[in-house]
Amino acid sequence: MIQKILLAVSGLGHAEEMLKTFADLPSVQKSKVTVLHVVPPQTSAENMTAKWEEGGKILANAIQYLNLDPSLVSSILRQGEPKDVVCQVADEMDADLIIMGSRGLKRLQSILSNSVSQYVFQLSSRPMLLVKDDIYIKKINRIMVAMDASETAKYCLKLALFLLKDLKGAELLLANINPDGQSKSGKAELTPEQNPILAVAIAEAKKYGVSTRCVVSTGTSGQDGNITGSGRAGREICRLADDSNVDLLVIGSPDRRPSIAKNFVDLDRLLGSSLSDYVRVNATCPVLLARTDAA
Known part of the structure; x- marks a missing residue:
């Protein structure tokens, strides 16, 4: 039922920790994981180069932290509006589950702050595992x-x-x-x-x-x-x-x-x-x- 997982990482929050815990479940141990980081549009080529390099480090750190079977993990570094790119990549890979962090903002706050997780939650039809920044991740039993x-x-x-x-x-x-x-x-x-x-x-x-x-x-x-x-x-x-x-x-x-x-x-x-x-x-x-x- 869950064979392909999309993990959206930003370098902050508990999304990576959640996936590492999730991957301990026998039913998903053979699932393929795609780790995605999106570089937002920048005002200059110099800023874009810096953000691109930073994004590469975020992906590398996430994959190292997850420590999953290399044959089951891939990474994507893409430029664009994060909320749009997450939905696009989820459709491209036909993800069975999206895992991403959330600040847990209320509805109006989410709109005003351009919340990525709220946008994806609103528009994607795929199951989403949302992990708020202020919660404690436990082993799933x-x-x-x-x-x-x-x-x-x-x-x-x-x-x-x-x-x-x-x-x-x-x-x-x-x-x-x-x-x-x-x-x-x-x-x-x-x-x-x-x-x-x-x-x-x-x-x-x-x-x-x-x-x-x-x-x-x-x-x-x-x-x-x-x-x-x-x-x-x-x-x-x-x-x-x-x-x-x-x-x-x-x-x-x-x-x-x-x-x-x-x-x-x-x-x-x-x-x-x-x-x-x-x-x-x-x-x-x-x-x-x-x-x-x-x-």
């Missing part, structure tokens, strides 16, 4: 999947099970926010077996022999105030991930590309409420965002 009735959530489940395949001591956590629960403590009263969404997911996990645990919540509290429904659900998913000490959170993201003009960021939807946006910004662990239309 425990993966949480945010489950609902959508096809995207089912795809996320398959992706998580693929990653956990043949991993000793692995645990899959299935998180479901059930607003119909009646428990005053915030915990839903339905058992996992009574929850139709979780029952199907549990059965699927058993086929892979992966240890599974369910975390179910109503996602309600007396402190919600003016938080939107997606914000409440997003906050609860982040809380459950923290409480369960997960190493990776997998969540579905709707196709956020504009239906009329694919080459322009859809500002209305970008500024609107989104569960995946909330989790992307607020989660304290790496977040893998996936869509059913992934190539």
Whole structure:
């Protein structure tokens, strides 16, 4: 399922560390990795030469740090707008996964600061593993999947099970926010077996022999105030991930590309409420965002 990985590096952040940890998973140890660094346009030939040399060093350092099988690693140094080039290279190599750093900016901040990760998240249909600068990277043993009735959530489940395949001591956590629960403590009263969404997911996990645990919540509290429904659900998913000490959170993201003009960021939807946006910004662990239309 993940045979080709694109790692976008800038010399800062935890993207390289995330890939090194990711590469320890048995299911992706034979995956091919392309390490990309993009040199932005410069005002003079002298500046371009300096940046080009700097970019070469960044790539060399990244590959040395990763210490992967040389036959599985390649590098690309390219000039252009980073946000455009990442999308272009991902399409050229038909990447199954993009890994890149993120400052974890909120939506409006991302637009104003011309965030590369936000742009790629907005326009690419490929699964993206975003690693914020302020999080701690841990060895992956425990993966949480945010489950609902959508096809995207089912795809996320398959992706998580693929990653956990043949991993000793692995645990899959299935998180479901059930607003119909009646428990005053915030915990839903339905058992996992009574929850139709979780029952199907549990059965699927058993086929892979992966240890599974369910975390179910109503996602309600007396402190919600003016938080939107997606914000409440997003906050609860982040809380459950923290409480369960997960190493990776997998969540579905709707196709956020504009239906009329694919080459322009859809500002209305970008500024609107989104569960995946909330989790992307607020989660304290790496977040893998996936869509059913992934190539």
